[in-house]
Amino acid sequence: MPAPAKKNITPIAAPEKKYSFFEDVYAVVRQIPKGRVTSFGAIAAYLGTKLSARMVGWAMNGAHHARPKVPAQRVVNRNGMLSGKNHFKTATEMEELLKKEGVRVKNDVVVDFKNKFWDPALELKL
DNA sequence: GCATTGACGAAGG
DNA sequence: CCCTTCGCCAATG
Numbered sequence: 001m002p003a004p005a006k007k008n009i010t011p012i013a014a015p016e017k018k019y020s021f022f023e024d025v026y027a028v029v030r031q032i033p034k035g036r037v038t039s040f041g042a043i044a045a046y047l048g049t050k051l052s053a054r055m056v057g058w059a060m061n062g063a064h065h066a067r068p069k070v071p072a073q074r075v076v077n078r079n080g081m082l083s084g085k086n087h088f089k090t091a092t093e094m095e096e097l098l099k100k101e102g103v104r105v106k107n108d109v110v111v112d113f114k115n116k117f118w119d120p121a122l123e124l125k126l
Numbered sequence: 127g128c129a130t131t132g133a134c135g136a137a138g139g
Numbered sequence: 140c141c142c143t144t145c146g147c148c149a150a151t152g
Contacts, residue, residue, distance in 0.1 A: 039134085039135095040135085041134065041136095049148090051135085051147050052146090052147045052148055053134040053147080054132065054133090054134050054135085054146095054148070054149085055134090055147075055148055055149070056134075057132070057133040057134060058132070058133080058149065058150080061132085063133095072133080075133075076133085077133075077134060077135085078134070079134095082133090083133050083134080084133035085133085086133080087133055
């Protein structure tokens with residue numbers, strides 16, 4: 001076979017290409033209902049990589065150039081804190097978007113986070 | 127090729 | 140209760 005051994009690496013290096021882990025994260029995030037939020041750990045657990053919640057965050061880094069747009073503002077850390085607000089266009093973009101969706105944010109933390117929490121493994125489970 | 131960092135999370139002191 | 144350390148995996152320096 002003329003096909004040389006091609007290695008599947010650097011999923012984020014090619015945002016226009018589809019790669020499992022990143023696309024999977026985006027798919028879950030896009031399914032988050034309006035007015036709800038979820039955590040990195042919940043997504044990671046749903047994907048079976050709960051020990052690698054960091055990778056979810058890393059995937060979200062590519063969400064900015066993912067199409068269609070990924071509502072990354074609905075993803076916060078397990079504390080309900082807008083840990084990623086610093087990565088948005090503006091520092092207030094994230095909480096503004098959430099506020100429009102009916103999610104109150106106080107001091108960079110989602111108010112009543114526990115009640116608005118949306119667990120993919122629980123509600124989206126296939 | 128090794129060391130550091132990162133949008134996390136759980137555990138330990 | 141607050142702070143530190145470890146684990147996880149990939150990217151970057």
